[in-house]
Amino acid sequence: xxxxxxxxxxxxxxxxxxxxxxxxxxxxxxxxxxxxxxxxxxxxxxxxxxxxxxxxxxxxxxxxxxxxxxxxxxxxxxxxxxxxxxxxxxxxxxxxxxxxxxxxxxxxxxxxxxxxx
Amino acid sequence: xxxxxxxxxxxxxxxxxxxxxxxxxxxxxxxxxxxxxxxxxxxxxxxxxxxxxxxxxxxxxxxxxxxxxxxxxxxxxxxxxxxxxxxxxxxxxxxxxxxxxxxxxxxxxxxxxxxxxxxxxxxxxxxxxxxxxxxxxxxxxxxxxxxxxxxxxxxxxxxxx
Numbered sequence: 001x002x003x004x005x006x007x008x009x010x011x012x013x014x015x016x017x018x019x020x021x022x023x024x025x026x027x028x029x030x031x032x033x034x035x036x037x038x039x040x041x042x043x044x045x046x047x048x049x050x051x052x053x054x055x056x057x058x059x060x061x062x063x064x065x066x067x068x069x070x071x072x073x074x075x076x077x078x079x080x081x082x083x084x085x086x087x088x089x090x091x092x093x094x095x096x097x098x099x100x101x102x103x104x105x106x107x108x109x110x111x112x113x114x115x116x117x
Numbered sequence: 118x119x120x121x122x123x124x125x126x127x128x129x130x131x132x133x134x135x136x137x138x139x140x141x142x143x144x145x146x147x148x149x150x151x152x153x154x155x156x157x158x159x160x161x162x163x164x165x166x167x168x169x170x171x172x173x174x175x176x177x178x179x180x181x182x183x184x185x186x187x188x189x190x191x192x193x194x195x196x197x198x199x200x201x202x203x204x205x206x207x208x209x210x211x212x213x214x215x216x217x218x219x220x221x222x223x224x225x226x227x228x229x230x231x232x233x234x235x236x237x238x239x240x241x242x243x244x245x246x247x248x249x250x251x252x253x254x255x256x257x258x259x260x261x262x263x264x265x266x267x268x269x270x271x272x273x274x275x276x277x278x
Contacts (some may be wrong), residue, residue, distance in 0.1 A: 019187075029258040030223070030259070031222060083127050083253075086254060087125040090132050092135060094243060097158050098136045104148065104154060105138055108144070
């Protein structure tokens with residue numbers, strides 16, 4: 001990875017290494033939210049939530065726009081990924097499922113003979 | 118590892134993955150036909166799936182939700198389009214509201230799962246297609262958050278042990 005990539009990865013992992021920020025990301029990836037609507041979801045001050053949103057914005061994970069007095073945030077990580085890397089990510093999800101099927105059927109054969117308690 | 122082949126078609130936005138399981142076709146079919154088994158394999162351990170409706174017939178729906186470590190639920194559905202037991206089935210996979218009404222803002226993928234048997238083993242071919250790169254992006258964006266969360270939880274466990 002280049003120095004730029006390393007810095008971007010640092011910002012990304014820092015941004016996502018916080019439970020509230022990951023929760024904010026899930027909401028804004030599903031659709032645009034005003035920062036005040038987001039703030040209402042958490043037991044913390046508007047300023048604290050705004051700070052979290054700023055960290056995510058700096059990492060390139062979300063974008064903000066103004067609409068009158070409101071600030072609207074939406075998730076945006078498309079800059080980070082190409083179609084090739086997206087298919088690779090999807091592949092990892094599927095590999096996880098396949099591994100779990102393999103475990104499930106292995107469990108049949110290992111427990112079948114003496115399963116009764 | 119049971120995965121034997123993977124193909125990425127960048128133009129068609131299609132992922133094809135082939136796996137071989139040490140069990141006959143009927144056993145692998147059961148994994149999908151039995152909601153209790155399906156929920157064991159569909160979601161990662163950190164995001165377990167719960168199947169609440171399972172009509173495994175053409176036109177039928179499989180409704181499920183996944184639960185985050187914090188207890189938040191995310192609903193999804195399959196709309197079954199074809200069933201040829203135990204050889205193949207096709208379905209559309211999408212996101213839904215908590216009453217399982219499909220969420221039209223979220224992308225839908227088209228999936229075909231095929232199973233063939235040889236010498237008592239099953240070769241499973243999974244093909245999934247997204248209509249647009251933006252659609253695939255959106256799905257992964259949701260998954261990426263789950264993935265990073267799982268990874269971070271593992272670090273927490275490691276430190277705690």
